[in-house]
Amino acid sequence: MPKVHQQAQSCMELFHKFKESRVALLGEKLTFSGIGDRDVYNITAPFTDDGERVIAGRVESRDTERSEIHFFIRRDGVWVPREGAPRLSLQDPFFTKIKGELVLGGVEVFFDPYDSQHIVSWRTLFYRGGRINDLKLFAAGPMNMKDIRLIELPNGRIGVFTRPFGVAGATAVIGYTQIQSLDHLNEEALLGADLFLDQFLPSEWGGANEVHLLSNGLVGVLGHIAYYDEQRNRHYHSMTFAYDPYTGIKTPIKIIATRDLFPEGPSKKNDLADVIFSGGLQRLGDGLAVLYAGVSDAEAHRIVIPDPFDEYEQHYQAVKDVSA
Template sequence: MTRKPIKTETCKQLLDKFYAKPRLTKVEKLAFSGVGNRDVYNITAPFRFDGEEVILGRVEERDSEFSQVFFFTCDNQIWSPRKHTHTYNLQDPCTTIIKGELIVGGVEVITAADNPGKIVSWITQFYRGFQIDSLRHFSSGPGTMKDIRLIELADGRVGVFTRPQGARGGRGQIGFTIIDSLEELNEQTFIDAEILQDQFVPEDWGGANEAHLLRNGHVGVLGHIACLDILGNKHYYSMVFSINPETCEKTPIKIIAARSDFPRGPGKRPELEDVIFSGGLIRSGNGRAVLSVGVSDAEAYQIEIPDPFIEYE
């Protein structure tokens, strides 16, 4: 079968399309307690596991990149650390459920041997378990690869999204492969994943942040697309596309949220002001969805938007 070529569009072209179609939204800032003066951002979407609703969030001092991932529970609209729960020295948590088992991922930073304050690399780490309090480490990604995401496919196999950079991936591409089970998840799996073609122009980059199994067996991907301006400021937008896991045929990327959707607020650094990081999406079943995002590397928000995956089903 000949795949229909997709015209690769720049961040700016996609953003122009996004702003040309205004939509009704409802925005809510999440409130956190129990973490001192630290920021909580780059959250997952809330999810129910083992009978309770939880989210994971990146907890960090404003002037530091050394973070912890906490499990939070909500009481009276305030999210607080789940009691007696292990925290992880990771950035940017992600979750999925595979065969009833909770899978948690996050990015571990690697520091210089002679300078513990200098980050020189990072590795995505994965944990699994049937209870939040008994997660165990089971897999590590290759050095410098973030945005690795897993999903249980319709036939029970596991889809794996990767984010190669450098010689294979430039500033950051998205790769995809399928394995039979989590037992096959290893560094070579991530390295060998096929890069999805024609997604980003060389100046832009992106990654997958969460994968959703759609009714037709395809996978809806929530991710981000990013670019730099001439001053070196970063611009990150939430985007989606869908992929047929059997053929790797995919739809064009579309932006679904931008920093302008949210109130002005603090940022970690000036060059990160126009950054939102897709954390997770809950489909409401009524044509709407709630997107959880980190904003300007300092705050956590949820925004209700039209369900972006409906057209793919």
């Protein structure tokens, strides 16, 4: 992979660059039932469990952030709760496979004891098992850290992306480290990750939402980049970059989707109208991919886009680990 020199670009600069090159696309809302009047958003991409295609989603009422993760299967075009599946009192589910084992995580939130709607802290919890119904809690991340994502590397080690909050004068940044096995996933390892201090402006932030091992040895990171405007409205866009786990070299961030590509709809709060939260990316193998995302903290959508990882596979090559 050639050395890539980069300097943090603002979210607005990246947005304008995306608008100049994007093609006309329109996403679609996913329909859920069986959860009463609650919303489903911040979903994963579909994955296979016991022979069924399953989506994990964040389920909560519009007037609270007390959430559950539910597992859904598709029936007659509608996503319905999977009978007998567990429900986890967490937000923002994610999954991966490590040595053939399902690893699923989500965000545990802590509320002010004197204000039941005010979140004072959070951490990421990790579950593992052969299938959804066998999941067992096995690790917890540090306090105030979301967006921890894992990827199994060809040499058998596990790449770990982190997102420390409020470090090095930044709102939040992405970090990276490697561990030998899931048994080594702990706070010490996560807090010791190398930090990427050249991706976001200090007043902006982002994180990894899903990681893909690419055919050329790189890892493709699907994530989000975000900022507040002068009125304190939040703006979240989907983005990607590629990372060489052997040299630490990475490509610049590229926005791949924005809220205006999806149908209009409600938002949980007024300041969340321009928010999409990358959930997962399903690569179709024909130059296209399906992005699954939470929209305005109220709905779940999907959109077919040009596969953003194709470029990284075609133009970059990872340096192979000599210790592999």
